[in-house]
Amino acid sequence: TIGPVLFVAFLSAFRERHPGVEVTVVENMPARLGELLLNGSLDVALMAQPNAFDPRLKVMPVYGERFGLAFPAGHPFEQRTTLHVTDVRDQTYLSRVNCEYRDYLFELCSEFGVGFHRGFRSEREDWIMTMVAAGMGICFLPEYSAIHPGIRYRPVANPDVVRTVSVVTVAGRALPPAALAFLEDACNYDWRRSVPSE
Secondary structure, eight states, X not given: OOOHHHHHHHHHHHHHHOTTOOOOOOOOOHHHHHHHHHTTSOSOEEEOOSSXXXXXXXXXEEEEEEEEEEEETTOGGGXXXXXXXXXXXXXXXXXXXXXXXXXHHHHHHHHTTOOOEEEEXXXXXXXXXXXXXXXXXXEEEEXXXXXXXXXXXXXXXXXXXXXXXXXXXETTOOOOHHHHHHHHHHHHSOGGGGSOOO
């Protein structure tokens, strides 16, 4: 669920530096991306996951992002600057099935004694975002995800929920020149310059 907000700016900068390289973006869960890396179907992956990576992979952190809650415009949350995990209590929750941190977030809420009123689940981010905008519920969302019209976002604090996004390759495997250029650019890119201004 790496959002396009920061990544598209990086891809644009990469294209300017390497206009002859064609990049194919493949979306999948971290476990599947790891398999694709290990079997040679992918050269480089941009991934985040709460548990340890396969030791056969080389993991290079590139940026961190906080989780927050996405909710419809006009919701009472709009009057606040930050939210707490307990704020999901009594809210209809829309589950982003492919979220790598879904179980982690549910467990965190459980630690605070908060259950979920589950509404809908979908593998597609656009469906969940459309439902949020329509006032059908709320969901946890990484801060650099694309926010659709009609959706507001506030970070979760105390505890802060942060994930690290990393560039991942197979340890010890030589990369073709284009993939090596992509890896080097991703590791050296100033990801903070892509952060959208408020």
